Amino acid sequence: MPDLGNALLALARNAIAGHFGQAAVDVADRPELHEPGATFVTLTRHGQLRGCIGSLEAWRPLGQDVRDNALAAAFRDPRFAPLTAGELPSIRVEVSLLTPPEPMSFADEADALAQLHPDIDGVILTAGRRRATFLPQVWEQLPAPAGFIAHLKQKAGLPADYWGPDVRLERYAVRKWKEAQP
Structure with missing residues (x-):
């Protein structure tokens, strides 16, 4: 499902960019985004971890889970200072969709x-x-x-x-x- 992956990556990046008031790219609405899903969003910068936050169990819609975890990885991972707007262009986003444990x-x-x-x-x-x-x-x-x-x-x-x-x-x-x- 490469299209699902592209949608999840775009949702994550849009959430972070939106925090800085930047325009979002269009994401096609997909039925899977409304089903419960558990994700981790990992941010790297120059190959180094810059934030990683996620959900172990599906308890909210997949699209919302990705957006919320992207914001948490960028701004609330206690291991790192909050992401700055200047860092955003050099951030690489990864989304992991988990199976039930x-x-x-x-x-x-x-x-x-x-x-x-x-x-x-x-x-x-x-x-x-x-x-x-x-x-x-x-x-x-x-x-x-x-x-x-x-x-x-x-x-x-x-x-x-x-x-x-x-x-x-x-x-x-x-x-x-x-x-x-x-």
């Missing part, structure tokens, strides 16, 4: 690691009140399952070597679209 069953950490599919699985880790996710794209930087999960635990605020009976893992896949390099 599926719980994983495993006996221990080794069993969980053996079940992971690098480059395919996005993973949600929950332990007590702590929760974090990595999109499948993170496998590019962390290709070994043990390293992937260790960093995910740290993202959740846990020690890299933590494992306990409260650990839950869910996996999901994504369809992703990325703008051409600015």
